[in-house]
Amino acid sequence: MAKGGMGNLMKxxxxxxxxxxxxxxxxxAIEIEGQASNGLIKIKMTCKNEIKKIEIDPSLLTD
Known part of the structure; x- marks a missing residue:
């Protein structure tokens, strides 16, 4: 390697x-939001797959 080559490589x-x-x-820092079931389920997460928020419409939680 030329003189200083290793130093440049490290830099x-x-x-x-x-x-x-x-x-x-x-x-x-970038957040994206996805929806399903006509917006009744929403999820917000970062581009690193960290979930920030999940919203489920109450109408889906009843019998």
């Missing part, structure tokens, strides 16, 4: 790691 690896951490934080 690039550190930059990639920082970029990945930033991207993961951005994904964690």
């Amino acid at each position: 690039q690896a550190q930059m990639m790691q920082a970029n990945m951490q930033r991207a993961q934080a951005e994904l964690a």
Whole structure:
């Protein structure tokens, strides 16, 4: 490897790691909402599959 090549490689690896951490934080902040049964069931979650909220219409909980 050329002189300084290993140092540059390590610097690039550190930059990639920082970029990945930033991207993961951005994904964690994005929330999406899905619906089923004409909106009677709703779920809100992050792009990292963390569930934030589940809403079930009370009409679905009765006999």
